[in-house]
Amino acid sequence: MSTRVSRIITTAMPAHGHTGPVLAVSADLAARGHEVVFLGGARFAGAAERAGVRFVALPPEADFDDRDLDASFPGRAALTPGPERLAFDARHIFTDPIPHQYRALLALLEDFPAKAVLADAFVQGVLALPLSRPRAERPALIGLGVTPAMLPSVDTAPFGLALTPLPGEEGRERNRRLREEAERRVEPLQRYAEKVFDQLGVRLPEGPRGLAPVTVPDHYLQLTVPGFEYPRSDAPETFRLIGALPSAAGTAAGTAAGTAGGTVGGPGGDIVSGEQPLPDWWARLSEGRPVVVVTQGTLANDDLGALLAPAVTALADRDVLVVAATGRPDGPRELTGLLGGRLPENTVAAGYVPFEQLLPLTDVLVSNGGYGGVQNALRHGVPLVVAGASEDKPEVAARVRWAGVGIDLRTGRPEPGAVDRAVGEVLEDGRYRERARALREELERYRPFDAIAELVESL
Known part of the structure; x- marks a missing residue:
C-alpha cells in the first residue's frame, strides 16, 4: 500500500487491445491505495467497475465500437485493405478524435485534479496538455506503449514495414532511405494532424510521425523487454522498457481487466x-x-x-x-x-x-x-x-x-x-x-x- 495517496487519470483508445492493459494498470494502482479514474469507451464501463476504478466515458465523437469498425466509420468498408485503408484509419480513428479527447481530459481535470495522467500512446489528444502549459501547471503525462514501439530511429526501418534491423552502416543507410520515402508518403497525414492540433492552439514538434507520442510525454513506458524490442541508440531518456504485464497477476486487475487475466479469450486475455x-x-x-x-x-x-x-x-x-x-x-x-x-x-x-x-x-x-x-x-x-x-x-x-x-x-x-x-x-x-x-x-x-x-x- 502506498504511504501517499495520489489522484491518477488513466485513459485508452476504446479498443479491446488498448483498454485491457490500461485497465490492468489502473486496477493495480487502485489496489495500492491510489484514487484512479479511467477515461474510456462506454462499453468498458463494467470492466472499469470490476477493476475497482471510477469510470468516465469518452465523448461520443471520440468513442467507437472496435468490434465493427466498418459500421463505426462509414466508407471504411469500401476501401481495399492496405495503404488506402491505413490512411483512412490514421485520419478518422486516431486523429479526428484528438480535440474531443483533449477537451474531455480538461473537463475531467476540473473535477478531479490529478497528479498524473497515464495514457495509451494512441490517445494523442493528451499531448496537447504538455504542449500548452508548463510542467508546474499540469499533471505529469506518462505514455504507455501497448503495441510494438513506433519510435523512429536511425537503427530501425519505419514502423509498418515489418522489417527487422539490419546492422552497421548498410542498415542505417537502408533506414534513412526508407524513412525519407515514408515521410513523403505520410506528409498529407502529418499536415492533417498539425491542423487538428492547431484547433487546440498548440503546435506539434517537428519530426517524423510516431515521434511526438514518445517524446512529448514526461515519461514513456513500453510494455516489453529488450529481448523483444529493437535496440535504438538514439532513444530519448524518457523511453523505458518495463516488461510485459503479467498474464495472471492474482489481483483484481487479473480478473477484471483481461490483459492480466488471460482467462478465456485470446492468449492475451479478454475483458x-x-x-x-x-x-x-x-x-x-x-x-x-x-x-x-x-x-x-x-x-x-x-x-x-x-x-x-x-x-x-x-x-x-x-x-x-x-x-x-x-x-x-x-x-x-x-x-x-x-x-x-x-x-x-x-x-x-x-x-x-x-x-x-x-x-x-x-x-x-x-x-x-x-x-x-x-x-x-x-x-x-x-x-x-x-x-x-x-x-x-x-x-x-x-x-x-x-x-x-x-x-x-x-x-x-x-x-x-x-x-x-x-x-x-x-x-x-x-x-x-x-x-x-x-x-x-x-x-x-x-x-x-x-x-x-x-x-x-x-x-
Missing part, C-alpha cells in the same frame, strides 16, 4: 471476470502428444477461414493434439462447417479456453500476432508460428522472427502446407523453444506494475 470451468476435452492434453494451440484472438476472428481452418487442415495428419480456440461462442460450429462438417480426430474446438492453464501445457502457439497474446505465450516459454496481416500484427510477427522465438509466415491467410512446415520446424528444431525459454526468463525479471507505481509515487 471478462470469473473463473471458467475446465472443458470436457481437457483430459486429452495428457495423451502424450505435442499440443498445438491455434487462435485468431477475440477480435480478428470474424473469418475463421483466415488462419484457424487452414491450420487445422494442415495439422490433421500430424501426431499432435490441436486446440482450436475460436474466441467466439459460435466459433466451433462455424469452424466445423468450414471443414466440411467434421473436425479431424486430433482436433478439439472451443469458443473460449483458459489460456493461463493451457499455455503451460502447450508446445507451439499458432497465432495471428496480437502483441499481448504473443508476449503471454513467451511468458510460458512457448514458441510460435505467427500469421498476421492487420493492424500492428506484421510488426509483432517480425519481432518474433528477430527474437528467434518462432516463425513468421508473413501473411494473414497462410496455405495449409506453410502452416504444417512451420509447426514441424518449430517442434523439431529445439532452438525456437530455447529462445522462447530465454525470453521467459527475461520477462520474469521485470516487474511492470511496480515500475509504474514507483514512477507515479516518485513524481
Whole structure:
C-alpha cells in the first residue's frame, strides 16, 4: 500500500487491445491505495467497475465500437485493405478524435485534479496538455506503449514495414532511405494532424510521425523487454522498457481487466471476470502428444477461414493434439462447417479456453500476432508460428522472427502446407523453444506494475 495517496487519470483508445492493459494498470494502482479514474469507451464501463476504478466515458465523437469498425466509420468498408485503408484509419480513428479527447481530459481535470495522467500512446489528444502549459501547471503525462514501439530511429526501418534491423552502416543507410520515402508518403497525414492540433492552439514538434507520442510525454513506458524490442541508440531518456504485464497477476486487475487475466479469450486475455470451468476435452492434453494451440484472438476472428481452418487442415495428419480456440461462442460450429462438417480426430474446438492453464501445457502457439497474446505465450516459454496481416500484427510477427522465438509466415491467410512446415520446424528444431525459454526468463525479471507505481509515487 502506498504511504501517499495520489489522484491518477488513466485513459485508452476504446479498443479491446488498448483498454485491457490500461485497465490492468489502473486496477493495480487502485489496489495500492491510489484514487484512479479511467477515461474510456462506454462499453468498458463494467470492466472499469470490476477493476475497482471510477469510470468516465469518452465523448461520443471520440468513442467507437472496435468490434465493427466498418459500421463505426462509414466508407471504411469500401476501401481495399492496405495503404488506402491505413490512411483512412490514421485520419478518422486516431486523429479526428484528438480535440474531443483533449477537451474531455480538461473537463475531467476540473473535477478531479490529478497528479498524473497515464495514457495509451494512441490517445494523442493528451499531448496537447504538455504542449500548452508548463510542467508546474499540469499533471505529469506518462505514455504507455501497448503495441510494438513506433519510435523512429536511425537503427530501425519505419514502423509498418515489418522489417527487422539490419546492422552497421548498410542498415542505417537502408533506414534513412526508407524513412525519407515514408515521410513523403505520410506528409498529407502529418499536415492533417498539425491542423487538428492547431484547433487546440498548440503546435506539434517537428519530426517524423510516431515521434511526438514518445517524446512529448514526461515519461514513456513500453510494455516489453529488450529481448523483444529493437535496440535504438538514439532513444530519448524518457523511453523505458518495463516488461510485459503479467498474464495472471492474482489481483483484481487479473480478473477484471483481461490483459492480466488471460482467462478465456485470446492468449492475451479478454475483458471478462470469473473463473471458467475446465472443458470436457481437457483430459486429452495428457495423451502424450505435442499440443498445438491455434487462435485468431477475440477480435480478428470474424473469418475463421483466415488462419484457424487452414491450420487445422494442415495439422490433421500430424501426431499432435490441436486446440482450436475460436474466441467466439459460435466459433466451433462455424469452424466445423468450414471443414466440411467434421473436425479431424486430433482436433478439439472451443469458443473460449483458459489460456493461463493451457499455455503451460502447450508446445507451439499458432497465432495471428496480437502483441499481448504473443508476449503471454513467451511468458510460458512457448514458441510460435505467427500469421498476421492487420493492424500492428506484421510488426509483432517480425519481432518474433528477430527474437528467434518462432516463425513468421508473413501473411494473414497462410496455405495449409506453410502452416504444417512451420509447426514441424518449430517442434523439431529445439532452438525456437530455447529462445522462447530465454525470453521467459527475461520477462520474469521485470516487474511492470511496480515500475509504474514507483514512477507515479516518485513524481
